[in-house]
Amino acid sequence: MNKKQEPLPQTDRRRLPWELPRFRNWIAVARVHQLWKKVFGEALAPLGIQLAHYDVLANIAHHPGLTQQALAEKLLVGRSAMSMLLPELERRGLIERRGDETDRRVRRLWLTEEGAGLTETAMALHVARLDAMMTVLSDAECDSIGEMMRRIAASLEGRTEPGA
Template sequence: MVNKKQEAAAPGPVAPVRPWDLPRFRNWLAVARVHQLWKKVFGEALAPLGIQVAHYDVLANIAHVPGLTQQALAEKLLVGRSAMSMLLPELERRGLIERRADESDRRLRRLWLTPDGQALTERAMAIHVERLEAMMTVLSDAECDAVGEMMRRIAASMAR
């Protein structure tokens, strides 16, 4: 005969673990919320320039590495060819970028800012700097460095 203590100790159905049951969920959610809020705030700040965050990502990366290949840009931005095939022609039609064949390998297309693209990118980068400083001012330099180091460790772990 089974007594009440044995009955209470007997294994029953195991409840599935939910994300919010995990101790680290709160921190993950904070990172995700900051990312979403940044996209919203930065997107609103870029809107008067007639560009979206995705456009800015392309333009800023070409400004940083003139002559970047389309493939390298897609890898850097963690997007597929389809996303690039939508963004690049639009920026090209607007006269902001040029796509040129690589001199040594005609299969590669290299990306360059036009003078209009350079001017627009400079204005957008000024907005980026302003919003980034405003966002991060709530942290000390040491806290900011610690957050960055932690996020780089997480990214490296995920990339493996």
């Protein structure tokens, strides 16, 4: 633009992403997610685990005997990520990988006694931190956000949004 040109009015130029409500709102969601990872990661540090370890342990606690493949799918990670995390947790005595009784190719995951204790402690931290974070919302607001995020997740999982 030269000195004689006037800037284009907002209606005559392409809007920038941060001027769009959906973009701004998504940035807010992403920021909360990043801040949560930081806050919860700091809470887990004294237990000697990271967020990725917690994700694995909590999922095994929720679904004992889960296969390695199913765990990778639940966590939306590849096999390579699992092949790095699982041996580490096994060496630390937190999980066991056992062969499947009917399919020798399948490995099932179980918490050890030590792993179950650590997971229970970490889950209590998780619940306490979540509760503290969500106190700025009413129960109805919290339920509303949850419902909206489940709808967005379903849309992304099914790619049902326009233009998928």
